[in-house]
Amino acid sequence: MAVASVETSIRTGSMTRVFLYLVLILFSLFYLLPFVVMVLNSLKPLSEITGGNMMALPEVWTVEPWISAWATAQIGIEPTGLSPYFWNSIKMVVPAVAISTMLGALNGYVLTKWRFRGDTIFFGLMLFACFIPFQIVLIPMARVLGLTGLAGSTPGLVLVHVVYGLGFTTLYFRNYYMAFPTELVRAAQIDGAGFFNIFWRILLPSSGPIIVVSVIWQFTNIWNDFLFGASFADLDSQPMTVALNNLVSSSTGVKEYNVHFAGAIIAALPTLVVYIVAGRYFVRGLMAGSVKG
Amino acid sequence: MSFLKIENVTKSFGPVEVLHKVDITVEEGEFLVLVGPSGCGKSTLLNMIAGLEEISSGEIYIKDQPMGGVHPSNRNIAMVFQSYALYPNMTVAQNITFGLEMHKVPKPEREAALDKVSKILQIEQLHDRKPGQLSGGQRQRVAMGRALVRNPDVFLFDEPLSNLDAKLRVDMRTEIKKLHQNLAATIVYVTHDQIEALTLSTRIAVMNNGYVQQLGTPKEIYDTPANIFVASFIGSPSMNLIPASVRMEDGDCFAETTNSTGDVISLKFPNPGEALRAYNGKSIILGIRPEAITDPEGADRHSKNIQTVKNTAGVIEPAGSDTFVANTLGGAECVARMRADAEVHFGEIFDFAINMDKAVPFDPENENRII
Amino acid sequence: MATTLARADYRTRLQTILPKLVLSPSLALILLFVYGFILFTIYLSFTDSRMLPSFGWVGFENYDKLFRLRHWSVAVSNLAIFSTLYISICIVIGLALAIFLDQKIRGEGVLRPIYLYPMALSFIVTGTAWKWLLDPGIGLENTMHLWGWDSFTFNWIKDRNNAIYTIVLAAVWQTSGFVMAMFLAGLRGIDNEMLKAAQIDGASNFQLYRRIIIPQLRPAFLSAFVILAHLSIKSYDLIIALTGGGPGRATEVPATFMYSYTFTRNQMGIGASSAVIMLMTIAAIMIPYLYAELREKD
Numbered sequence: 001m002a003v004a005s006v007e008t009s010i011r012t013g014s015m016t017r018v019f020l021y022l023v024l025i026l027f028s029l030f031y032l033l034p035f036v037v038m039v040l041n042s043l044k045p046l047s048e049i050t051g052g053n054m055m056a057l058p059e060v061w062t063v064e065p066w067i068s069a070w071a072t073a074q075i076g077i078e079p080t081g082l083s084p085y086f087w088n089s090i091k092m093v094v095p096a097v098a099i100s101t102m103l104g105a106l107n108g109y110v111l112t113k114w115r116f117r118g119d120t121i122f123f124g125l126m127l128f129a130c131f132i133p134f135q136i137v138l139i140p141m142a143r144v145l146g147l148t149g150l151a152g153s154t155p156g157l158v159l160v161h162v163v164y165g166l167g168f169t170t171l172y173f174r175n176y177y178m179a180f181p182t183e184l185v186r187a188a189q190i191d192g193a194g195f196f197n198i199f200w201r202i203l204l205p206s207s208g209p210i211i212v213v214s215v216i217w218q219f220t221n222i223w224n225d226f227l228f229g230a231s232f233a234d235l236d237s238q239p240m241t242v243a244l245n246n247l248v249s250s251s252t253g254v255k256e257y258n259v260h261f262a263g264a265i266i267a268a269l270p271t272l273v274v275y276i277v278a279g280r281y282f283v284r285g286l287m288a289g290s291v292k293g
Numbered sequence: 294m295s296f297l298k299i300e301n302v303t304k305s306f307g308p309v310e311v312l313h314k315v316d317i318t319v320e321e322g323e324f325l326v327l328v329g330p331s332g333c334g335k336s337t338l339l340n341m342i343a344g345l346e347e348i349s350s351g352e353i354y355i356k357d358q359p360m361g362g363v364h365p366s367n368r369n370i371a372m373v374f375q376s377y378a379l380y381p382n383m384t385v386a387q388n389i390t391f392g393l394e395m396h397k398v399p400k401p402e403r404e405a406a407l408d409k410v411s412k413i414l415q416i417e418q419l420h421d422r423k424p425g426q427l428s429g430g431q432r433q434r435v436a437m438g439r440a441l442v443r444n445p446d447v448f449l450f451d452e453p454l455s456n457l458d459a460k461l462r463v464d465m466r467t468e469i470k471k472l473h474q475n476l477a478a479t480i481v482y483v484t485h486d487q488i489e490a491l492t493l494s495t496r497i498a499v500m501n502n503g504y505v506q507q508l509g510t511p512k513e514i515y516d517t518p519a520n521i522f523v524a525s526f527i528g529s530p531s532m533n534l535i536p537a538s539v540r541m542e543d544g545d546c547f548a549e550t551t552n553s554t555g556d557v558i559s560l561k562f563p564n565p566g567e568a569l570r571a572y573n574g575k576s577i578i579l580g581i582r583p584e585a586i587t588d589p590e591g592a593d594r595h596s597k598n599i600q601t602v603k604n605t606a607g608v609i610e611p612a613g614s615d616t617f618v619a620n621t622l623g624g625a626e627c628v629a630r631m632r633a634d635a636e637v638h639f640g641e642i643f644d645f646a647i648n649m650d651k652a653v654p655f656d657p658e659n660e661n662r663i664i
Numbered sequence: 665m666a667t668t669l670a671r672a673d674y675r676t677r678l679q680t681i682l683p684k685l686v687l688s689p690s691l692a693l694i695l696l697f698v699y700g701f702i703l704f705t706i707y708l709s710f711t712d713s714r715m716l717p718s719f720g721w722v723g724f725e726n727y728d729k730l731f732r733l734r735h736w737s738v739a740v741s742n743l744a745i746f747s748t749l750y751i752s753i754c755i756v757i758g759l760a761l762a763i764f765l766d767q768k769i770r771g772e773g774v775l776r777p778i779y780l781y782p783m784a785l786s787f788i789v790t791g792t793a794w795k796w797l798l799d800p801g802i803g804l805e806n807t808m809h810l811w812g813w814d815s816f817t818f819n820w821i822k823d824r825n826n827a828i829y830t831i832v833l834a835a836v837w838q839t840s841g842f843v844m845a846m847f848l849a850g851l852r853g854i855d856n857e858m859l860k861a862a863q864i865d866g867a868s869n870f871q872l873y874r875r876i877i878i879p880q881l882r883p884a885f886l887s888a889f890v891i892l893a894h895l896s897i898k899s900y901d902l903i904i905a906l907t908g909g910g911p912g913r914a915t916e917v918p919a920t921f922m923y924s925y926t927f928t929r930n931q932m933g934i935g936a937s938s939a940v941i942m943l944m945t946i947a948a949i950m951i952p953y954l955y956a957e958l959r960e961k962d
Contacts, residue, residue: 010859010869012767020764027761028778031841034793035781049802053810106686114683122691124958129698131950133898135922135939137701139708139932143717144697163697166690186345187378191392191439192366194675195682201391205382224786226901231927241788245905248792257796264792268785275784279777282784283845344676362672364679 042066042261049257065258069266073259075247076235082263085243089223091154092239096161097218103162104169104214105207109199111170112177113185123174130167134227137164145232152234160232161222168221169214176210177203212281220271220282240267295354296321296479297342297447302351304337304503312337312503314351319447319496322477328490329500330526335483336451338500342481343372343449355446366395371440372449375456377432379424379439386420389438410442413472430461437472450482454489466492487527491515499523517653521660524580524653530630533586535579536623536657539572546570548579548654550623553605554642558622563598563649569663577663578655583617585651586629588637592646599646606643620645702943709937715930726937736938738913739921742828746917747896749832754892755885757836758843763873765844766851776848779841787838791905794834795821827907827914834906839895843888850884851877890953897946918942 012020041049042065044058052059071081107126111119141160142151150156180203188198229239244267248260275282297319304312312334319325327335340346342353344365353360360368371392379388389410390403398406411417414434424432433453440448450469454462470493473480484490490497491511499506499514499522507519518524524532537550537560546565550558560579562569592599607619611633618629618637629645637643654663672680709727712720730736761779765772782790797803800819808816820826854877862876900919907915909924918938926935 010767010863010872012869017767020767020769024761024764024769024775027757028775031778031782031837034790034797034837037797038793053807054797054802055807103690107690110683110687114679116683120958122687124954125694125699126690127954127958128947128950129694131894131946131954132698132702133919133939133942133946135900135919136705136943137697138923138939139717139926139936140701140704141697163693166693170690181376181378183374183376183378184380186340186343186365187372187374187439188380188391189345190343190365190370190372191443192395193391195679195686197395202380202382220784224788226786226788226904230904231923241786241901244786244792245788248795248905249908257802260792260796264789268789271784271786272781275777275781279780283780362676364673364675367673367675 038261038264042258042265044258046254046256046258065256066262066266068256069247069259069262073247073256073263074250075243076250078235082240082243082247082266085238085240086266088154088233088237089240092157092161092237093219093222096158096165096222097215099158100162100165100169100218101211101214103166104171105173105204105211106199107166107170108173108175108177109203111174112180113182113198113203114195123170126167126170128167129164130171134164138227138231142231151232152237154237156232157228157237157239160228161218161225164228165218165221168217172210172214172217173207176207180206209281209284212278213284216274216278216281219274223271295319296323296356297481298354298357299338299342300352300354302338302341302353303349304334304341304346305349310349310503312341315505317498317505317508319479319481321479324473324480324482324493324495326482326484326490326494326497327500328484328487328497328526329506331485333500334503335485335500339372339449339451339481339483342447343370344368366392369443369446370449371443371445371447372451373436373440373453375452377424377436377453377456379427379432379435381424384421384423385416385427385435385438388424388435389442392439392443406442406444410438413441414438429457430465433457433461433465437469441472441476446479448478448480450480452484453482454484455486469493488529491527497527499526501526516651517662518580519662521578521580521655524655524662528582530583530617530628532580532582532653533622533625533627534655535581535625535627536576537579538576539569539574539654541570541573546573548577548652550579552602553621556603558602560600560602560647560649560652561598562652562654566664569654572654572656572663576657578657578660579623580653580655581627581647582651583628583630585648586620586627587646587648588629588631588635589644589646591632591635593648593650596648596650598649600649601644601646603642604645606637606639606641609637609639618643705936706940709933709940711933713932713936715932717932722933726933730934730937730941733934735913735916736918736921739916739918742915743897743917745828746831746835746899747893749829750835750896751889751892753832753836754840754843755888757840758888759847759878759881761840761844762847762851765848776845779844781841782838783842785838787899787901788905790834790838791902794830794837795906798830798833821907822911824911824914827911831903831906831915835896835899835902838902839892843892846884846888847881850881854880886953890949893949894946897942 037054040057041054043061043063045060045062045064048059069081070083072079073081075082075085111123145151145156150159184202185198188202193201223239224241225239226241226245229242230245233239233242244263247263295318299315299317302312302315303310315338317325327338329335337346341348344360344363348361355368355370380391383391386407390407393403393406407420408417411420414437416431416434416438419427419431419435424435427435436453453469454465457465466489472478473493482493494511496508496510497514498508501522507514507523514523514527518527518532521534525534535550537548540547540549540559546562546569547559548562550560552558589601604620604622607621610617610619614633616631616633616635616637618631620627620629631637655661656663708717710721710723712718712722765775769775798818798821800806800817800822805816805818808818821830858876859872862872867875898919899917900923903909903915903917903920909916909920918941922935922938922942925931925938
């Protein structure tokens with residue numbers, strides 16, 4: 001893990017250590033509690049939630065809320081469950097992640113190995129684009145998507161996510177390729193490899209870790225996005241987050257909390273799985289996005 | 294017909310000129326070493342020969358063909374890098390033949406070439422390994438193999454030995470020299486190590502601050518350095534530089550300086566030229582190599598111009614084969630190189646034998662050698 | 665350079681053109697979709713656009729209206745409260761956890777991912793979970809009552825004066841683990857020899873942290889501050905999911921203000937001007953930071 005390099009040489013007494021463990025465990029409860037309680041309650045019938053204690057284990061275990069959340073719950077006006085929106089999200093995330101990572105890799109390659117006058121300005125422009133508040137582009141984006149006929153469509157959302165993810169992917173690959181020895185590129189040039197050959201044969205085979213970082217970062221961000229989905233999607237392209245919000249905040253009928261929780265967990269599952277499987281790359285992505293290099 | 298010709302080449306980064314009008318001609322089979330401190334422009338010059346950096350003005354010719362605008366891969370050169378620059382994801386065999394593959398050489402020919410080169414460098418057993426599994430010396434060989442297999446007109450070496458430990462460096466130095474002699478290859482070699490320059494080269498270009506300070510054979514560079522920079526950069530310990538003044542007497546020409554006790558010492562120049570005579574009454578810097586200041590028994594027997602002077606012996610540093618004795622001449626710190634068993638003690642007045650055949654006078658103002 | 669290019673071979677020409685060719689799609693996208701759009705929004709903020717963009721120039725009228733809107737000043741002061749608390753609590757918790765975790769804790773490998781996982785969740789999911797935990801009818805308050813603590817009340821989410829603090833709570837829950845990771849990385853980068861030297865000099869653990877270690881975490885503090893400030897100004901999803909800006913306008917912030925004025929209240933000119941103010945605030949924080957970071961590199 002990126003963080004776990006050298007242990008401190010500071011010593012602590014045994015009383016202090018008891019205190020340390022106590023605080024650390026309390027905090028882990030704080031972080032775990034909401035999610036654990038959500039999982040428990042998603043496996044209860046509704047009556048146990050409204051009439052009972054949220055901390056209690058289910059008296060009757062049921063997967064009914066999960067089935068409902070996935071397949072039959074009322075979202076907006078249709079009783080479709082979250083499943084169509086789950087696929088909407090997938091159809092949006094996969095191309096957006098692939099395209100932005102590919103472009104980011106090429107940008108990083110050029111910015112470090114084919115430097116030219118003005119490349120720092122280019123990079124500065126890309127970098128600042130990472131941090132703009134998206135509110136500043138909402139109005140013109142809505143116009144442009146409308147004019148090009150992409151409004152409310154998955155390709156439209158893919159475009160939006162590629163554009164606003166490009167800064168980060170470029171940043172990742174640039175920082176990674178900065179440390180890649182330029183002599184290798186020169187050797188390959190003398191050997192007669194061209195621009196793309198050098199990229200494919202020399203750089204890309206050594207880029208595994210940063211590709212993982214970039215893919216995870218983009219996947220998490222795009223999957224979790226709400227603002228663009230809420231602004232630019234219609235029923236056929238709405239992503240998971242928007243559908244979940246519709247499910248949870250719909251004011252009609254009884255609030256089926258257990259179904260809401262099941263839905264929330266379904267929405268969180270892909271990114272959680274990524275986090276559990278590739279946690280250290282996830283952390284590296286977060287770090288690279290904050291402390292550059 | 295010259296093989297490699299560097300004509301009036303300059304390099305500027307924006308308004309800053311880092312390499313000034315360099316002119317060097319290299320004949321076929323020559324081993325040219327570019328040597329100088331870091332930042333002197335030697336690597337820039339090498340990269341320009343390779344086509345990896347643009348030339349700001351001037352031209353480089355290889356076999357009389359101008360190289361401006363010619364892609365590195367079309368110059369028929371090969372380069373060995375300081376870090377070896379082996380492709381980490383490829384095996385040794387793939388590393389060596391990558392260039393041939395890029396030049397669309399058919400596979401059977403590539404393999405024949407690989408076998409031939411591997412035999413020369415004794416790396417046949419390493420073909421399937423990745424660079425990460427090789428020792429420093431093995432990587433060095435593979436990097437040379439990658440250059441050899443191309444059968445280029447000119448080999449370029451960019452500090453290829455600086456990442457090796459001391460012992461391996463000496464071994465590889467010998468191998469490179471052997472390779473040069475066996476293949477009669479034309480080589481341009483960059484280093485900051487003056488010993489490498491002296492041992493390997495047929496000719497040396499000493500560079501500093503973007504200027505070629507002197508271009509000549511190792512012997513010329515060592516015995517008759519063109520200026521104070523070359524004198525102090527080449528040789529270890531470096532040449533003693535003694536403030537002195539010129540005095541003419543009865544047609545003989547003397548350098549006058551002082552010893553540690555303040556007594557005047559007169560050293561007679563064996564064959565003073567016109568230029569030196571013109572310095573009569575003026576100050577000069579007298580350059581004398583440490584091995585030209587010895588104990589009287591250790592002095593060169595063939596030299597007729599050994600002059601013995603009395604001086605105080607300073608710190609004594611036995612170094613096995615020799616003993617270095619610090620002393621002061623004309624107020625400057627000097628080093629004498631004596632026999633290992635010279636009977637000399639710290640602080641005593643001792644006879645120092647100075648070989649004036651090897652003395653080189655410099656102008657203190659422009660720092661050039663007075664010819 | 666131009667002369668050498670003129671007689672350059674095919675390969676050399678190609679390799680001078682290709683890199684720029686490869687960058688150009690990205691450059692075009694960024695110039696149009698980021699900088700072009702920013703200019704367009706700035707322009708709109710000076711027009712009388714309402715439901716749709718229109719181009720009647722009105723000068724600073726929108727800004728004038730904006731700053732006189734009670735709704736906007738509520739949003740700004742909410743953001744001020746939210747970001748101050750959010751940033752400082754995250755940094756305190758993050759630093760404390762990092763220092764504690766750095767004491768050769770057994771089970772660090774288990775604890776660390778637990779602290780960090782909320783960062784992988786969508787704010788919408790976080791909002792859903794906390795909305796219900798904080799709901800007095802079925803959440804924490806209800807649980808405490810069932811456990812016999814009848815006097816326990818925790819109804820901030822329904823309370824105009826306190827609702828903003830629930831946003832802080834949920835946001836801290838989500839990101840404080842990440843701040844911990846940043847500080848931990850900083851701590852692990854500190855030279856242990858120096859700590860040993862200070863211990864030999866007789867420094868107590870407290871002095872060690874106060875005088876030697878924490879001052880060296882300056883870059884981590886700076887990064888944490890910048891990232892958190894940036895997140896807090898942008899935050900929209902969490903508020904929508906947790907409170908929807910309510911009760912009343914109690915948790916309205918500039919991000920929600922902009923959205924509702926632009927898309928539901930048909931006051932696009934005012935919406936645009938609020939977005940410009942948000943951009944300027946972020947730029948004031950980010951540009952010096954990015955400039956310093958880029959300069960260090962070169």
